[in-house]
Structure formats: structure tokens, C-alpha cells
Amino acid sequence: MRSPRPILWATGFLLPLILLFSQSVFAVTFDDYTPEVTARVVRISFLTGDVQVRRAGEDQNWERATANLPLVEGDELATGDDSRVEIQLDKDSYVRLSENTSLKLTTVRDEGLALSVPQGTMSLRVLKFDNDRSYFEVDAPGTTVSVDRAGMYRIDAGDSRSSEVRVSITEGGEARIYSENSGFTLRNGRTAKLFLSGNTAGEWETADASRYADDFDSWVMQRETAVAKRLKNSYYDRYYDQDMYGAEDLSEYGDWIYTRKYGYVWRPYGNSTASYSNWSPYRYGQWRWIPIYGWTWVNDETWGWATYHHGRWIWNDGYWTWSPYGNNRWRRSWWRPALVSIVTWNGSVCWYPLSYYDNYYDYNSYYYRRNRSNVRIYNNNTTIINNYPTVVTNPTPTPQPGSTPIPGPTETNAERAARLRTPTLMRVPPSAVVAVDSKEFGRQRGGYRTPPLATGKTILEKLPDENQTPPILPDYKDLNGKISREILIETPRAPVSEKVKTGVAERKPGASMDEDLRKQKIFGNRTPIAPKSEPNESGGIIVNPNNEPRKTGAVTRPLPKRDDSETNQTPPIYNPRTTDGGKRDDIDKPQEQKPVRQPRPRDENQTPPIYVPPQPQKEDRKYEPQQEERRQRPIIPQPKPREEPRQLPQPKPREEPRQQPQPKPREEPRPQPQPKPRVEPKVEPKVEPKPEKKPAPSQTDRKTEKDN
Numbered sequence: 001m002r003s004p005r006p007i008l009w010a011t012g013f014l015l016p017l018i019l020l021f022s023q024s025v026f027a028v029t030f031d032d033y034t035p036e037v038t039a040r041v042v043r044i045s046f047l048t049g050d051v052q053v054r055r056a057g058e059d060q061n062w063e064r065a066t067a068n069l070p071l072v073e074g075d076e077l078a079t080g081d082d083s084r085v086e087i088q089l090d091k092d093s094y095v096r097l098s099e100n101t102s103l104k105l106t107t108v109r110d111e112g113l114a115l116s117v118p119q120g121t122m123s124l125r126v127l128k129f130d131n132d133r134s135y136f137e138v139d140a141p142g143t144t145v146s147v148d149r150a151g152m153y154r155i156d157a158g159d160s161r162s163s164e165v166r167v168s169i170t171e172g173g174e175a176r177i178y179s180e181n182s183g184f185t186l187r188n189g190r191t192a193k194l195f196l197s198g199n200t201a202g203e204w205e206t207a208d209a210s211r212y213a214d215d216f217d218s219w220v221m222q223r224e225t226a227v228a229k230r231l232k233n234s235y236y237d238r239y240y241d242q243d244m245y246g247a248e249d250l251s252e253y254g255d256w257i258y259t260r261k262y263g264y265v266w267r268p269y270g271n272s273t274a275s276y277s278n279w280s281p282y283r284y285g286q287w288r289w290i291p292i293y294g295w296t297w298v299n300d301e302t303w304g305w306a307t308y309h310h311g312r313w314i315w316n317d318g319y320w321t322w323s324p325y326g327n328n329r330w331r332r333s334w335w336r337p338a339l340v341s342i343v344t345w346n347g348s349v350c351w352y353p354l355s356y357y358d359n360y361y362d363y364n365s366y367y368y369r370r371n372r373s374n375v376r377i378y379n380n381n382t383t384i385i386n387n388y389p390t391v392v393t394n395p396t397p398t399p400q401p402g403s404t405p406i407p408g409p410t411e412t413n414a415e416r417a418a419r420l421r422t423p424t425l426m427r428v429p430p431s432a433v434v435a436v437d438s439k440e441f442g443r444q445r446g447g448y449r450t451p452p453l454a455t456g457k458t459i460l461e462k463l464p465d466e467n468q469t470p471p472i473l474p475d476y477k478d479l480n481g482k483i484s485r486e487i488l489i490e491t492p493r494a495p496v497s498e499k500v501k502t503g504v505a506e507r508k509p510g511a512s513m514d515e516d517l518r519k520q521k522i523f524g525n526r527t528p529i530a531p532k533s534e535p536n537e538s539g540g541i542i543v544n545p546n547n548e549p550r551k552t553g554a555v556t557r558p559l560p561k562r563d564d565s566e567t568n569q570t571p572p573i574y575n576p577r578t579t580d581g582g583k584r585d586d587i588d589k590p591q592e593q594k595p596v597r598q599p600r601p602r603d604e605n606q607t608p609p610i611y612v613p614p615q616p617q618k619e620d621r622k623y624e625p626q627q628e629e630r631r632q633r634p635i636i637p638q639p640k641p642r643e644e645p646r647q648l649p650q651p652k653p654r655e656e657p658r659q660q661p662q663p664k665p666r667e668e669p670r671p672q673p674q675p676k677p678r679v680e681p682k683v684e685p686k687v688e689p690k691p692e693k694k695p696a697p698s699q700t701d702r703k704t705e706k707d708n
Contacts, residue, residue, distance in 0.1 A: 049083025062492030092127035118500035139503035183521035243333040246305035294364030297338035430456030
């Protein structure tokens with residue numbers, strides 16, 4: 001039998017090598033890089049009809065909305081007749097607008113969202129919501145809605161002639177509703193109609209939410225079904241994290257395959273790109289200007305939101321695949337305007353996708369540097385760019401164990417040095433280069449071309465330089481409004497947000513109003529009384545566990561205030577010799593002490609005097625008629641005693657008849673044998689003689705007896 005010592009020695013020697021090898025093959029290099037601008041971005045996930053967008057800071061220019069168009073804080077949308085639009089806020093939140101509806105993104109940050117609906121109809125769907133970590137509020141004319149639970153919310157703001165706002169909640173939602181002078185809680189399955197003018201301004205009526213269903217609700221349910229199907233087939237926290245919202249669209253247009261070099265990658269179906277001639281990434285779309293980020297790519301593919309703002313496109317074995325992460329993975333999947341490398345060549349602006357090993361290339365850095373004087377950081381949390389606030393910090397979600405995709409090999413220093421000596425042509429084909437005339441960049445939709453292969457090779461043969469200076473791209477102001485009418489609208493509709501005031505108080509960007517409104521509108525700026533409760537053994541809640549007396553009221557009522565100037569005054573000393581109630585000027589003067597008379601000494605042999613009570617003396621009063629006359633006092637009529645109303649006899653309550661116990665059925669006695677009757681001897685009755693009747697005395701006899 002072999003000794004275990006050599007085995008332990010070999011294990012201790014080889015284990016570090018095994019761990020080192022496994023780390024070099026399966027570990028991920030996390031980059032702590034934080035972009036200069038990290039403002040939260042939402043997208044238009046679906047639209048139909050005429051939908052217009054006005055960017056933050058713009059006064060007159062309105063653009064045509066399109067699918068996958070990024071939206072940021074301060075942007076405003078407006079729908080026309082027979083138009084509808086769906087906005088995806090994150091993986092679990094959607095906003096849908098009906099026709100003739102206006103919406104402004106007041107606050108779009110990781111801490112919370114605030115929307116403003118001056119007119120029209122809006123539907124809000126929240127699948128997951130934690131009000132302890134974020135907030136969601138909607139301002140309508142004279143109304144503010146604060147979401148408290150996940151659910152479906154519909155807000156009918158009406159138009160300029162409407163005098164009421166309706167809020168409906170379904171799918172398990174709950175919210176607090178505030179009006180100009182009150183506030184209340186609206187729960188699932190209920191709808192509230194708030195009055196904005198007249199004698200009932202600020203009041204509300206509630207009813208069943210199912211009574212108000214129309215065609216817009218039917219369209220919302222169709223979109224709900226499509227979204228639920230995509231989320232069911234998604235791979236969140238498996239191939240990609242939850243910051244890459246919109247990646248659920250990929251499962252319908254491609255497959256996830258595993259590669260030894262790059263891990264799991266997504267490959268589009270052939271029919272997903274068949275409608276595009278000579279398709280390649282970043283070829284079919286347009287460049288749009290976003291005031292925060294600068295030039296941003298907007299793709300034409302319905303599935304391309306996540307693939308053009310996260311990860312890397314990889315040319316692998318003759319076809320294009322997309323990896324959610326590059327070789328150096330960021331700790332947070334930051335949203336990027338585009339993941340391309342841009343160069344200028346012979347009067348043209350050319351771009352091509354970044355490869356798997358390329359670091360992020362910030363082609364908008366010149367725009368940031370030129371406006372750096374307008375960039376200010378407050379509390380290490382908010383950046384102001386061109387008088388516009390944006391959040392720059394965001395916690396990174398921790399992937400669940402075993403749910404992250406299998407990464408590719410980590411790049412060593414030697415491999416990185418070799419890569420820098422390898423031209424980009426070895427990783428990107430020349431056909432992937434896209435070009436446009438410099439004068440037309442950002443002015444039109446499409447119109448891009450593929451440069452000759454020789455030009456593409458020349459551009460890609462240049463060795464990558466991580467420190468290269470990005471090209472100077474034209475600013476939005478440099479275009480002087482000379483933009484294609486496919487993007488810029490010549491005669492936009494009049495904005496509604498400038499005419500209609502929404503909400504019940506002035507909103508500050510980036511701050512929730514729920515707590516302030518709840519304290520002001522519901523409790524009147526007083527401290528609410530919270531009932532005492534504690535959990536029991538079964539998991540429930542015991543209210544008032546100590547059986548304390550119940551308190552009245554909903555808030556702590558303050559004690560009445562007293563005037564300290566009056567309560568602290570010393571009461572005056574009463575002196576009966578004064579006529580002013582004791583108020584004398586010489587109260588504080590010292591009083592003269594009178595001499596005390598000493599009692600005379602008592603003689604013990606002296607007889608005490610006899611006490612004789614005084615006799616009343618008769619007064620010799622003369623008759624004076626004037627004194628005898630008494631003045632007649634006016635007779636004051638005494639009020640009659642109040643008669644109590646006669647109490648009518650109350651009818652006695654009707655007594656229910658008592659149910660008498662039913663007697664038990666009487667059992668008939670069993671017949672007994674009757675004895676034979678005894679025959680008595682017949683006895684003859686004795687006949688007694690009748691007494692003789694005396695004759696009645698005559699009148700003569702009666703007189704004789706009387707005389708005797």
C-alpha cells in the first residue's frame with residue numbers, strides 16, 4: 001500500500017498550477033472603467049402612426065420618432081391621430097400612449113422616474129417594483145400619482161376642455177393619489193375620478209375599474225401578451241445581466257451558441273438579415289444627436305437595441321455573432337451610444353464595429369471636452385452637462401452563482417502585446433467598413449455606402465492605437481438645421497406641456513414628492529399616529545399587542561398654546577381696606593409694626609364676673625306713614641318650567657312564542673281482566689210513616705197568643 005504523503009505532496013504542488021490554469025481559461029477580467037456620462041436611457045420599443053419627439057433643451061425643433069430611438073431625461077413625446085407608442089423603461093417597466101397624447105420624461109434616473117402627462121391617455125405597466133429602493137410618480141393636470149406596488153395603471157388626463165382626471169388600477173397595483181387639497185390611497189380593481197374645477201374641485205369618486213375598458217385597453221393587452229412571451233424566452237442572468245434590457249428580443253430572431261474562444265454568443269437567423277443587402281453591423285440605421293451623449297446610432301433592425309449598445313460584434317468563421325461582453329468585462333454593463341471605431345478618410349467619415357479585444361472608443365470625447373466648462377459634479381452623484389442633470393453612479397448587480405455565461409480566455413500581457421501588433425484587418429473584414437460624406441453625416445437617414453475593398457483594407461491595416469485622438473465630428477449646432485425632413489419635422493404640432501400645468505406642487509428634478517405630499521395633503525403637516533404591531537409565531541401581525549387604550553385621530557394633535565406673559569404674573573394681594581381690589585402703590589413698602597399689648601396678670605383669688613346677656617331694647621318708633629309705605633317692586637315674570645316632551649310609550653318588543661315542550665305520547669295501559677260483578681241480595685226498602693201536618697193557626701189564635 002502506497003503512503004499518502006507523496007499523493008498529498010503532488011496535490012499541494014499541482015493544485016496552484018491547476019488553479020492558475022483554470023483562472024487563465026475561465027476567469028473574467030473586470031474593468032473598473034466608468035464612462036464620463038452615465039445618464040439613464042430608455043427606448044421606443046414599438047410605435048405606429050405619427051409620433052414626434054422634442055429633445056431636452058430644444059424650443060422649436062421636433063424630430064420624427066422611430067423604433068429603438070433612445071430617450072433621456074427632459075425629452076417630450078406627442079402622438080397624432082390614430083397613433084400609439086410603447087416606451088420600455090427597463091426590463092420590467094413599460095409606458096404606452098394612446099392617440100393625441102403628450103408625455104414628458106421629467107426624471108429618468110436610477111433612483112426613480114417621474115413622468116408628466118398634460119393631455120391624453122397613458123398606460124403604465126410595472127412588473128416588479130420596490131418602493132424602498134426607487135420611486136415612480138406620474139403628474140397629470142392637478143393630480144399626482146405615486147406608485148406603491150407593481151401593477152397596471154391607466155391615467156386619462158383628457159384635453160384642454162376637460163375638468164376631470166381619471167386614474168384606474170388593475171393587476172394588483174396600489175398608489176397614492178394627490179389632488180390640490182387632499183390625498184387618498186387607491187387600490188387594485190378601482191378607478192377614481194378627480195374633479196379639477198367647480199364646487200367639487202379636489203374631490204373624487206371611486207368605482208369599479210372594469211367599467212372603463214375601450215380599444216386602447218385591448219391594444220395594451222396585445223402588447224402585454226407579446227412582452228410576456230419574450231420575457232418567458234429570455235436569458236437574463238444566464239447569458240446577459242438585467243442592465244441589458246431589450247435583449248429579450250434576440251430569442252425570436254436568432255440562436256445562442258457556444259464557442260470555445262468567446263463563450264456563449266448570439267447568432268441572428270438568416271431570415272432576420274435577408275431583407276438587407278450585404279448586411280453587416282452598424283450599416284442600416286441613422287445617426288441621431290442626443291444632447292447628453294452626442295452622436296448615437298439608431299438601428300433599423302427591430303431586434304438590435306441591445307446588440308448596438310452593449311457587448312461586441314465578432315466576425316467568426318465567416319459569419320457575424322454578438323457577445324454580450326468583451327474580453328475585459330465592465331463591472332456594470334454601461335449603455336453606450338455606439339461600439340464602433342470612427343475615422344475620417346478622404347473627406348468621408350468611416351466606421352466599423354469594435355472587435356472582441358478592443359477597448360471602448362469614445363468618439364464623442366471632443367464634444368465632452370469642448371463643453372467641459374458646463375460640466376459640474378454635485379455630491380459625487382450628479383453631473384450637470386449643459387444645465388442638464390444626469391446620474392454618474394449606479395450599483396452593479398451581482399450575478400447569481402452559476403448563472404453567468406462561460407467566458408472566453410483571459411488575455412495575458414503577452415497576448416495583449418501581440419494583439420496590439422496585429423492589425424484590425426485580422427479581426428474585422430473590409431466589407432464591414434461603412435462610409436458617408438462628411439457634409440452629410442448626421443443630416444440624413446441612411447444613404448451610407450461601402451467603400452472599395454482597397455480603401456477598407458487600408459483603413460483596417462492600421463495598427464490599433466489605444467491612445468489615438470478621436471476625429472472631430474460636427475456638433476448638432478454646426479448643422480444649422482439643415483437636416484433631412486425624414487428626421488426633422490418642418491411644421492410640428494404645438495406643444496401642450498407649456499400650456500397645461502401638471503402635478504399638485506412644483507417638482508424638483510431627481511427628487512421624489514411622495515413623502516412631502518403625503519405629510520402635507522393627508523396629515524396636514526402633522527405627525528401621523530402609527531399603530532403598534534408585532535409579528536406572531538404563525539407569521540401574521542398582531543395589532544396592539546399590549547392591549548393599550550386606543551388613541552383617537554390619525555395624527556398627534558398639539559396641545560393648546562398658553563400666553564406665558566399672563567400665566568407668569570404674580571396675583572395681587574387683596575387688602576380689604578382698599579377700594580381698588582388690593583391694587584395699591586404702597587404694596588411693596590414695609591408696613592409699620594404696631595406695639596403688642598401685654599396681657600394683665602390674673603389673680604387666682606379673684607372671683608370671675610357673672611355674665612349677664614344683654615337685653616333687647618325696645619325702640620320708641622313713631623308712626624310715619626311714609627316709612628310704612630313700601631315701594632312696590634316690579635314683578636319680574638318667572639319663566640315657566642320647561643315641559644319635557646311627553647314620552648310616548650314604546651311598543652314592547654314582540655316576544656316570540658315560546659315553544660312548549662311537546663308531551664310525550666301517553667301510553668295506554670294494558671287492559672286488565674275485569675272481576676265478575678258481585679250480585680248483592682235484593683233488600684226491600686222500609687216505608688216510614690209520614691208525619692201529620694198541623695193546621696195553620698187562624699188570626700184569632702195569633703191574637704190570643706199575642707195578648708198572653
